[in-house]
Amino acid sequence: MGYQKIVVPADGDKITVNADLSLNVPNFPVIPFIEGDGIGVDITPVMIDVVNAAVDKAYSTKRAITWMEIYAGEKATRVYGPDVWLPEETFEAMREFAVGIKGPLTTPVGGGIRSLNVALRQELDLYTCMRPVRWFEGVPSPVTHPELTDMVIFRENSEDIYAGIEWAADSPEATKLIRFLREEMGVTKIRFPEGCGIGIKPVSREGTQRLVRKAIQYAIDNDKESVTLVHKGNIMKYTEGAFKDWGYELAHERFGATPLDGGPWLTLKNPRTGRDIVIKDVIADAFLQQILMRPADYSVIATLNLNGDYISDALAAEVGGIGIAPGANIGGSVALFEATHGTAPKYAGQDKVNPGSLILSAEMMLRHMGWNEAADLIIRGMEGAIKAKTVTYDFERLMPDATLLSCSAFGKAIVQHME
Numbered sequence: 001m002g003y004q005k006i007v008v009p010a011d012g013d014k015i016t017v018n019a020d021l022s023l024n025v026p027n028f029p030v031i032p033f034i035e036g037d038g039i040g041v042d043i044t045p046v047m048i049d050v051v052n053a054a055v056d057k058a059y060s061t062k063r064a065i066t067w068m069e070i071y072a073g074e075k076a077t078r079v080y081g082p083d084v085w086l087p088e089e090t091f092e093a094m095r096e097f098a099v100g101i102k103g104p105l106t107t108p109v110g111g112g113i114r115s116l117n118v119a120l121r122q123e124l125d126l127y128t129c130m131r132p133v134r135w136f137e138g139v140p141s142p143v144t145h146p147e148l149t150d151m152v153i154f155r156e157n158s159e160d161i162y163a164g165i166e167w168a169a170d171s172p173e174a175t176k177l178i179r180f181l182r183e184e185m186g187v188t189k190i191r192f193p194e195g196c197g198i199g200i201k202p203v204s205r206e207g208t209q210r211l212v213r214k215a216i217q218y219a220i221d222n223d224k225e226s227v228t229l230v231h232k233g234n235i236m237k238y239t240e241g242a243f244k245d246w247g248y249e250l251a252h253e254r255f256g257a258t259p260l261d262g263g264p265w266l267t268l269k270n271p272r273t274g275r276d277i278v279i280k281d282v283i284a285d286a287f288l289q290q291i292l293m294r295p296a297d298y299s300v301i302a303t304l305n306l307n308g309d310y311i312s313d314a315l316a317a318e319v320g321g322i323g324i325a326p327g328a329n330i331g332g333s334v335a336l337f338e339a340t341h342g343t344a345p346k347y348a349g350q351d352k353v354n355p356g357s358l359i360l361s362a363e364m365m366l367r368h369m370g371w372n373e374a375a376d377l378i379i380r381g382m383e384g385a386i387k388a389k390t391v392t393y394d395f396e397r398l399m400p401d402a403t404l405l406s407c408s409a410f411g412k413a414i415v416q417h418m419e
């Protein structure tokens, strides 16, 4: 199709998606990318160089990625006009090319634009946010045994209070809704009805179960021993509590899980390996202490949007910080890979930060495409650079005798250690 500002490369082919959601990946696929705000300008070019080097080393001239820039955030306002933060054709390009990667995008706190990241996930219905958390040998960590933290977070990405259904205090909408709640719903518990902002938290059976299904399927495919539903259902009974109940319901009805020691935990036999997979739940605050005290008890995590956001950064910290925390937003046929961290504005343009999160997000993207040899090279390169203690500031400040590298030099070190 014709785009206004996006230049579709003439020499690449499109990834297409089959009815069963498997991909047809050509040898020279066009991959759309969003540079991102803040440190996007530093990390995105380094990610592209590292991926190109890995693909070249793995496949020589037989395969290569043709990168295609698409726009969101501040760069979109420069390309399309002052108020265009997320052009419609960015969505169209993602739908057409199916697999892409993005740098971080700024969201102002309070007023101003809503999150462009959330908008991309919602508009493209990228309902699974998958964030693996594992330790790389040699990475400095605040915990004694970082190697015990090996989890994959499945964060629901389309519902919860991230739906953006909220109104400012004293706005006509908030006033109307509060009046409705008090006069027609008999609500007496709004402590200060005047000057009260209000937000809505939608959580559905369908939204919950499509996410939990992905988490359990992942546990089956990757021979994991448990799936934990993390929720705050003791307080928010019909949203967080329902998430837990619907999760267990799906495990039982779709995967045949049965009560373990009388329940509520369930267990199922992995049809691939014959090993047991325990489906359990934990309340979110207790979970945040358990991941520090007993991380080895947890493997695959399924949780709602806000919990998943908090848990992602907390777990990332245990294995060395959000400098190496990757992620993927996956929907039906579209997948958009991105780091867990944000735009870190104080470091923007300094060639300083760790590009590891975005590079490892690209590594997930290569596996999603079936290009595992190139993905393996990225992991080996990353491991090698860290073992050699040639690292960016975030690791260097915690590692005795390490050599401080810039963002781009760390990218080069990763390439040098690909073998």
Ligand SMILES: NC(=O)C1=CN([C@@H]2O[C@H](COP(=O)(O)OP(=O)(O)OC[C@H]3O[C@@H](n4cnc5c(N)ncnc54)[C@H](OP(=O)(O)O)[C@@H]3O)[C@@H](O)[C@H]2O)C=CC1
Binding pocket: 039, 103, 104, 105, 106, 107, 108, 117, 322, 323, 338, 339, 340, 341, 342, 343, 344, 345, 353, 354, 355, 356, 357, 394
């Ligand atoms: N998906 C997305 O695009 C996301 C966007 N955001 C947005 O980003 C903006 C900034 O958010 P903020 O809360 O400051 O969170 P950030 O994740 O941007 O930064 C917080 C801190 O994390 C560390 N950090 C982040 N990225 C890296 C990196 N690549 N290498 C090393 N350290 C890193 C830095 O720590 P230190 O100071 O210790 O060096 C930094 O100050 C906001 O507008 C927010 O909405 C936030 C999260 C995700």
Ligand SMILES: O=C(O)CCC(=O)C(=O)O
Binding pocket: 105, 106, 107, 115, 116, 117, 118, 309, 312, 340
């Ligand atoms: O959209 C944002 O600004 C923040 C998103 C975020 O923190 C996340 O996805 O982890």
Ligand SMILES: [Mg+2]
Binding pocket: 309, 310, 312, 313, 340
């Ligand atoms: Mg976050």
